[in-house]
Amino acid sequence: MNNILENALKKIQPSAKEIDELYALFARIKKYLLDKHGIKSQLMGSVAKNTFIKDNRDLDIFLFFDKSVSFDELEKKVLAIGKDAFVHFGGTYEVDYASHPYTKGHINGCEVEIVPCYKLKSIKEMISAVDRTPFHTKYIRKNLEVSQRKDVLLLKQFLKTIGCYGSDLKTRGFAGYLCELLVIKYSTFEGVLKKFSGLERNTLLCLQNQRNNIKKFDAPLIFLDPVDKNRNVAASLSIDALLKAKYYSQKYLEKPDGIYFEPGAFRKKTSSKKSLESLLKNRNFYCIYFKRPDLIEDILFPQLERFKNSLEKYILSKGFALNNSFFDCCEDKKACIIGFDFAVEELSYFVHKNGPDLFSHDDKTQGFLNKHKNVYFSNGHYACFEKRKITHAYDLLVSLKKKEVQKQIAIPKGIEKNLNREFVILNGKNLLDYVNKGKISKNVVCRNIAGGKTITAN
Amino acid sequence: MNNILENALKKIQPSAKEIDELYALFARIKKYLLDKHGIKSQLMGSVAKNTFIKDNRDLDIFLFFDKSVSFDELEKKVLAIGKDAFVHFGGTYEVDYASHPYTKGHINGCEVEIVPCYKLKSIKEMISAVDRTPFHTKYIRKNLEVSQRKDVLLLKQFLKTIGCYGSDLKTRGFAGYLCELLVIKYSTFEGVLKKFSGLERNTLLCLQNQRNNIKKFDAPLIFLDPVDKNRNVAASLSIDALLKAKYYSQKYLEKPDGIYFEPGAFRKKTSSKKSLESLLKNRNFYCIYFKRPDLIEDILFPQLERFKNSLEKYILSKGFALNNSFFDCCEDKKACIIGFDFAVEELSYFVHKNGPDLFSHDDKTQGFLNKHKNVYFSNGHYACFEKRKITHAYDLLVSLKKKEVQKQIAIPKGIEKNLNREFVILNGKNLLDYVNKGKISKNVVCRNIAGGKTITAN
Structure with missing residues (x-):
């Protein structure tokens, strides 16, 4: 060593x-x-x-x-x-x-x-x-040799430092038990890092002769539980945590450094007010802010993720485009935010809508012609312009306050109640106000806004 | 009759x-x-x-x-x-x-x-x-019975009235010879309309026993030339002309009317200045205006179409979206315009770019990491934000004046020379000025701007 x-x-x-x-x-x-x-x-x-x-x-x-x-x-x-x-x-x-x-x-x-x-x-x-x-x-x-305990400690601290230790549903990283199994399988801390750094698609790991009769697992990494072959120990591991582990393993093996074992060494530094402003500048950033439901993190975070995903789907279905989206909780545990960095913030008032084509059934065509005004011919299709009800990202998010819009979106139970109690849409300027008033921590916004932590220099 | x-x-x-x-x-x-x-x-x-x-x-x-x-x-x-x-x-x-x-x-x-x-x-x-x-x-x-000449006249005039008679490359409609063959095949004017109104995909028409050993034709309608089986008489027929013929045939058969034989009855009426303004309102409309090259229409129009198509591809590749686009010539034959109705007129300054994924080859990943700053992890991919050079539709069109941008677009030969001689980008306001000054006819703009002629009422 x-x-x-x-x-x-x-x-x-x-x-x-x-x-x-x-x-x-x-x-x-x-x-x-x-x-x-x-x-x-x-x-x-x-x-x-x-x-x-x-x-x-x-x-x-x-x-x-x-x-x-x-x-x-x-x-x-x-x-x-x-x-x-x-x-x-x-x-x-x-x-x-x-x-x-x-x-x-x-x-x-x-x-x-x-x-x-x-x-x-x-x-x-x-x-x-x-x-x-x-x-x-x-x-x-x-099964873990006494001498290997040191390797488990190193692996755990390494993963902690780079931010992917812990199988809780906020981190979605490596469980302690998974770290121990990895050390048993690859002998040493560096053995595990070598494995990480060369990770291939559909990697299936196991310790005993378990390869027969195994369930199909859909996960970026599969490590069969030696005490229960129907279980993937890495089931809750997110693909980004695995990617992170691969990236930093390669980095470490290229150039080993004590910094990988220093708690907080890789945590994004708190940005000054100015840097938050400059992060928001040139971005079409909007977020939804609501009171945090009284749920433990392992229940809240998956719900927030599902909510974020269904909002994303809704936004895209309306013709907008996103660069990035995230969910998080404010550090004082009082509020949740779901943020959207829009790649397209404003759409045209009219939208071209393709209808049935030249060879469609007559009833389909007739239905389209009856339904729409100002139909024209376009590339072999009947087509028309539809007026959009909502052309701006901000208005789209505000429309989420309407019951009939909420019906179109899957809102997880735990969130639904609180969402309707207090629910604010913030643009960049309002977000800065909320940060200044201490309602949202600058940290939370900064670490998420640019697509998560960046791993290479500015 | x-x-x-x-x-x-x-x-x-x-x-x-x-x-x-x-x-x-x-x-x-x-x-x-x-x-x-x-x-x-x-x-x-x-x-x-x-x-x-x-x-x-x-x-x-x-x-x-x-x-x-x-x-x-x-x-x-x-x-x-x-x-x-x-x-x-x-x-x-x-x-x-x-x-x-x-x-x-x-x-x-x-x-x-x-x-x-x-x-x-x-x-x-x-x-x-x-x-x-x-x-x-x-x-x-x-082969055309003397009594059928009347049916040919009716068919030609019907197609003329609805705007799809003539195989020239501006109209891309029905050639006279095709009309004659259709009447030989379906006996009468109404027989042809019945065929049109029930037109099906991959329709192959012919007059003699020509179905063996025929070439594969890629066209919405195929009518084998009885004097040359390797030729599709309907080759230059556009899919919209065929759709138009189908639509109006159904209309006529539902309710026959003398109006279908009155020249100009279906031509879009000249809009008043106010209606052009209202057409432009709520649209993100821009157009390219340049001196008309000295070419006959059968050469100019296919070139304009190819040019429009390649511009469209370029616009979409840059992240913008279009409702409609068209090309046309001003009625005084002095200028050409290519118009774009943008569904998305402005894009965010930053664009999320997905890079190699977790399981990509190391050299690919390394290349991405070397090339980009501020790389982050996103859904199992290395990713980064790129800054857009151009975020507004107007600026994108203006950039077409640059030689290095023109190199990325297929500009047909006949157009290229004139394009670089005089070439103006007009937004809605400038377009109105040009119309007021008589540089562009209002007619040309109105008939194209809303996706061609509308066939149902306002």
Whole structure:
């Protein structure tokens, strides 16, 4: 291992003391849960696998229930037990939702999650997605060499730095488990980067002899889960995260540099007010601003993405053209914005409409002739000019306030309610006002407006 | 034959006196040509076939040369003989060009053409296109019943009224010979209209058993020439002329009306100044105006069309969109205009450009990264914003004055020279000025601007 990696490791490897403290804390919680509630618990996640980055102290505590316990009862019990434990240890907590509701919070400055799962002999008995986690933990503990933990840390930090670590639906990057499997498969951090840098279409990765009888997966990268061959571990990985990983892997291998392990090194610097103005200049930029629905990110972000996509479709169907579009949440979590950089902002009042051609059926032709005025002949077609109702991008977005327009667009449930409560269309000037008033963070706008982060210099 | 057709015929059928006078004039010319020049001549065209419309007195006189006469000699001789004949009969003439140069002019108020062709036994010996004409004339005289001449007159006048009679390259309508063949095939005027009104795709018409071993023709209508099976008589017929014929045939059959035989009945009425203004309102209309090249229409119009098409391609390639485009000549024959009704008149300053994707070859990716600044990731592609040089339709058209832009466009030879001599880009306002100054006729603009003539009411 070279100097760069050794130096990086010094910064990201947890100390023996940190590890001891974490295990001691878990031991106390485990004992309490068993003594007070008579329930067995186990540590999962990166701490259990010893693949966590310094100061990223997440205790994922799984409570094991018997299969005879109903789903409803399990949910009730895990919340009651979790709340009691957080109170007992003087922590703070909230209820979150994944496959189940569960409690998460802080105890002694450490992030703690108390999650339920069923006691299973085999993955085939799996009831909900979290039931897979104990099998994952077991698999990694058994198959990842102790010496490879360092490589997992380096890979995780590398992906973090370039902005694609984490399988949450905002990041849509690499899950910790995927990083571990990649290191098992390609031995070292650099082995994984070499694989990334030469990535080919339809790459199917796996660890055991799983190539037979596999499901068809539609994803840019497929890594079969060694504990469940019907699952692609890289399913939530976005194609841009993969492209990013490929690009920076090539860059790193060309010229290794410690900067790839420095948190925040690749984060876009906060632009000054002037640079936001210059970003907006010469752009036909408009955005929709509305109060953020009270949903967790893993539910909100896919909804925002679907909403953005259906708006995009609507905009294009009306004859406009887009350079770029994005969705994001303001950093204070109070509002969402969906932004559109129009390539064509204004359309002509008239639009040429082609009708049936010379050889169309008579009823089709007659229908067109009855429906339209000012029909003319054009390249073998009956044709006419239609008047557009909306010719300007701003008016098109404003029209979204109308119920009958909303009916034409797929608006996800969680967004629909809030959209009609408060919903503003901003042009570039109004956007600057909102930024100046602190309603939208400059950061959010800047990082999205030019098509995401640029990777080469100005 | 019903009243409507009988009334129409009264107006379009030449009188016996008119026919006698024409034949007498031809007899005098024929005698002179034989006596003075020792050359045999024959009458061709609609007068020879007795299918000419009253007052449309064209004497097409063909001079027959022996095949031993060279092409050059033939050209010289026919011009010398023609000029002499026009002078002898006190007519006026000019030299025109078709397959050969030839003289045409007026004698006693009658249009006379003196055209050379070779004496041939069979069409297979044909040297130039005019050699076919004697075979056509012979075929029609033999196969068109005397009673059907009336139907030919009605069909010709019907097509004239709706604006698609004549195979010249401006009209691109129905040739007289095609009208005659259609009447032979479908017996009567109404028989032809019935065929038109139910026209189907890939219609192949012929009169003899010619369906074997025929060439593939790419045309909206195919009518095999009975004297030359390798020729489509309807080759120059435009798809819009055919569509027009179909539309008005249906209209006529639904409700027969004498108006279909009144010259000019369907010509767009001259719009008042106000209506031109209202036509231009709410349109992004621009046109190119240049001195008309000194070319005959059959050469000029195809060149203008090709030029218009290549400009259209160029405009679309730059991201703009068009509702309509046209070319035309001003009625005083001094200028040409090419008009564009833009559906998108202004584009954004930046344009999103997709580059190689995640799985592209490394050299392709590297090339893109080297070439472009501010590259970002977008849907699995490397992408960047490019700055547009030209964002407005007017500027795009003005840029056509540049030599390097002209190189990217196919400019037909006959136009290129004149284009660079005088060449103006007009927006709607300037166009109105030009119309007020009489440089462009209002008619020309009005009949083209809204996508050609409209066929249904406002």
